[in-house]
Amino acid sequence: MAKSITQEFVKGLWAEIPPFRLVLGLCPTLAVTKSVENGLGMGAATTFVLVCSNILVSLLRNVIPDKVRIACFIIIIATFVTVVELMMQAYTYPLFLKLGIFIPLIVVNCIVLGRAEAFAAKNPVLHSLADGLGIGIGYTLALGALGAVREILGNGTFYGIHLFGSSFEPFAFMVQAPGAFVGLGLMLCMMNLMEKK
Amino acid sequence: MNEMIKMVVVLTILTAFSGGLLAAVKEGTKEKIELQELKFVKGPAIKAILKGAENDPLTDRFKIKDGKTEYSIFVGKFNGKANTIALESAATGFGGPVGVMVGINVDRDEVVGVGVTTSSETPGLGARAKSDPSFVAQFKGNTIKEPFKVSKDGGKINALSGATITSRAVCEATTNVAALYKKLKPEIQKKLAAIK
Numbered sequence: 001m002a003k004s005i006t007q008e009f010v011k012g013l014w015a016e017i018p019p020f021r022l023v024l025g026l027c028p029t030l031a032v033t034k035s036v037e038n039g040l041g042m043g044a045a046t047t048f049v050l051v052c053s054n055i056l057v058s059l060l061r062n063v064i065p066d067k068v069r070i071a072c073f074i075i076i077i078a079t080f081v082t083v084v085e086l087m088m089q090a091y092t093y094p095l096f097l098k099l100g101i102f103i104p105l106i107v108v109n110c111i112v113l114g115r116a117e118a119f120a121a122k123n124p125v126l127h128s129l130a131d132g133l134g135i136g137i138g139y140t141l142a143l144g145a146l147g148a149v150r151e152i153l154g155n156g157t158f159y160g161i162h163l164f165g166s167s168f169e170p171f172a173f174m175v176q177a178p179g180a181f182v183g184l185g186l187m188l189c190m191m192n193l194m195e196k197k
Numbered sequence: 198m199n200e201m202i203k204m205v206v207v208l209t210i211l212t213a214f215s216g217g218l219l220a221a222v223k224e225g226t227k228e229k230i231e232l233q234e235l236k237f238v239k240g241p242a243i244k245a246i247l248k249g250a251e252n253d254p255l256t257d258r259f260k261i262k263d264g265k266t267e268y269s270i271f272v273g274k275f276n277g278k279a280n281t282i283a284l285e286s287a288a289t290g291f292g293g294p295v296g297v298m299v300g301i302n303v304d305r306d307e308v309v310g311v312g313v314t315t316s317s318e319t320p321g322l323g324a325r326a327k328s329d330p331s332f333v334a335q336f337k338g339n340t341i342k343e344p345f346k347v348s349k350d351g352g353k354i355n356a357l358s359g360a361t362i363t364s365r366a367v368c369e370a371t372t373n374v375a376a377l378y379k380k381l382k383p384e385i386q387k388k389l390a391a392i393k
Contacts, residue, residue, distance in 0.1 A: 090226035154320070
């Protein structure tokens with residue numbers, strides 16, 4: 001192995017942070033980041049699926065026949081997504097209501113399948129675990145950051161706490177769909193500027 | 198040939214295993230999910246509508262079948278009499294269905310309160326139907342005989358500014374509940390009499 005386990009973990013936090021660097025998994029990124037809580041919740045659910053599916057795919061990488069590997073990955077991913085969905089319904093019901101359809105849609109999140117195909121299928125278990133965890137946490141942070149920007153500007157709150165007085169007129173545009181694109185675009189732009197220096 | 202058998206075997210084992218796991222998780226979380234739904238979706242609205250009830254409306258509930266659908270009816274006791282019920286219906290708002298719980302006094306056929314249960318309306322605009330008590334307070338004390346309408350459509354309800362579609366949906370859902378209540382009233386009264 002060229003890289004150590006720590007390196008595999010750390011790369012997901014900045015160098016390959018999914019929505020900004022890889023520009024993958026944009027559907028939930030744009031859709032659920034109306035608030036910090038939604039963003040972090042979605043990130044946590046995705047992280048769980050990523051870690052579990054990466055471990056299982058890596059364990060089974062020598063057993064799964066090459067021709068049906070994508071089908072096998074999808075079965076593994078879909079199973080964990082459904083587990084997450086039921087768990088969220090049972091324990092964090094309010095969050096489940098807010099995220100709604102985007103939880104089952106983790107199945108088709110290309111980050112998860114991407115990591116299974118590009119990484120876990122070729123690397124040992126511990127490396128895959130680190131990779132899944134790193135990418136997952138990176139994704140969570142990215143969603144949280146975008147959620148924070150949109151929630152503060154669009155609703156005047158952070159994690160449900162009011163930041164400004166009642167005279168603050170929320171910039172409602174930010175919590176609607178166009179705000180997601182503008183917010184994401186500005187964050188991508190900032191990341192690229194920082195990288196240039 | 199060999200490869201094909203291997204593919205079939207691997208896929209079969211994998212799907213069987215995943216099916217088994219999901220069945221186990223589903224079974225394990227079933228009760229918890231039902232409880233959560235009652236507590237978070239309907240609970241707060243029911244408690245707000247039937248404020249001051251002497252019993253717990255969440256435990257004193259019964260179901261009535263109308264055709265194929267089953268409706269849960271929550272009962273509130275006031276002054277020792279089970280004379281108020283809460284019933285839920287939905288209408289389409291701006292971001293999807295808006296669920297509305299309506300409390301009705303059976304003796305007077307009057308709305309005692311309205312509360313939004315499920316909605317995916319825009320935060321800061323339509324979502325205020327749920328968070329702003331002054332909007333739903335307008336429904337209180339109205340008779341169920343007339344359909345509810347926003348003032349733009351010739352009704353009495355003042356729509357939330359910037360959220361006419363959501364306001365209309367709440368009115369429509371309340372009207373739906375009223376219609377449903379009228380239809381089910383004989384059965385409801387029978388059940389209520391049994392509770393006393």
